[in-house]
Amino acid sequence: MDPLIAPTVLAELLAVPDPAQRPVVLDVRWRLTGPPARPDHDAAHLPGAVFLDMDSDLADPPGPAGRHPLPSPARLQSALRRAGVRDDSLVVAHDDAQGVQAARTWWLLRWAGFAAGRVAVLDGGYRAWVEAGLPTTDEPSRPLPGDVTVRPGGMPVLDADEAAALARSGVLLDARAPERYRGEFEPVDPKAGHIPGAVNAPATDVLGPDGRWLAPAPLAARLAGLAGPGAGDVGAYCGSGATAAALVLAMEHAGLRPPERPIGLYVGSWSNWSADPGRPVAVGTEQ
Structure with missing residues (x-):
């Protein structure tokens, strides 16, 4: 699969009858400055999408290594399991900035051991999903716990x-x-x-x-x-x-x-x- 996925294609995959065959959608909206993006997710998100925070879930605390150092395998694994990610999941990440930020999540999952074709970025992000007339919800997502094992070293x-x-x-x-x-x-x-x-x-x-x-x-x-x-x-x-x-x-x-x-x-x-x-x-x- 291409590393990008169109909103209509994602909608089709999310509509399959078997929940276990549906992609896991990660909402990773984030801002360099201004208010945090979590309230945006709470107000409206893709059905079933789980919010992960760039600063606390997808990176270790800032310090000499940088503002967004690699998360420890334990930190990343815990966040992904809470989001319902399994070893065999197809994972789609999106932001509201056309995927430029979601690409970091795509890269992290590849680094964590996901093969090419098992993780993608929503082309156009949340904005493109809404513009396509696809549904959103304010209901909290409650995924079943995942079982993914983070295996670092998949990306240089x-x-x-x-x-x-x-x-x-x-x-x-x-x-x-x-x-x-x-x-x-x-x-x-x-x-x-x-x-x-x-x-x-x-x-x-x-x-x-x-x-x-x-x-x-x-x-x-x-x-x-x-x-x-x-x-x-x-x-x-x-x-x-x-x-x-x-x-x-x-x-x-x-x-x-x-x-x-x-x-x-x-x-x-x-x-x-x-x-x-x-x-x-x-x-x-x-x-």
Whole structure:
């Protein structure tokens, strides 16, 4: 299965008679600033969807490792089991930002041992579901406890030294907005700028004007110049390792990287890099 799923296709899968054959839907709406997203879920969500919090369920507490460090296997396993995830589940994650945030959950599940084809992102997110006229509810979801076992290591993870080396010897993509890459604006982290040698590839560029992900062919055309099949080793980072996961997904969706050879994710990202006073910082368009 493609890493993206259309709202109408998800609706069909959720309508199968056997509840055990239905996908597990994870609502991972999240905001960098402003009020938390949990009240939005409580007010209206996809039938059966379970809310998981980016900060407390899908990451360990912030610290030197970054703002969204990898969750411990025990933390992630507990959250997924509460959501009803089984070892044989098909899991679909969605947010309200066209899937750029939900891609981090897709990546986490792949890291946790889910095979390609067992986890997907809802194309267009919650907004697309509503726009398609599909049902929502405010009734709390009460899934049966899951039995999933988290098996870390399914996706390549980069640390700061590996990201720095990759920026010199391969391709390191910076998924943040251009003004953050250039160091003109930094809303949360200690220093502004980017990792020397990194190339700016805003995660929002994987989307079309309608807020949906680009189809594979135009997406491949957009990304091939940055990290095509002949680019060698490729990695990605962002502010805290969340939106950069969208580039990992995009490479697979576009056919530029097969599921068995995904690009590496620097999970600590800029929040980890900029917290170390010994790390160099580039600004402007310099690489």
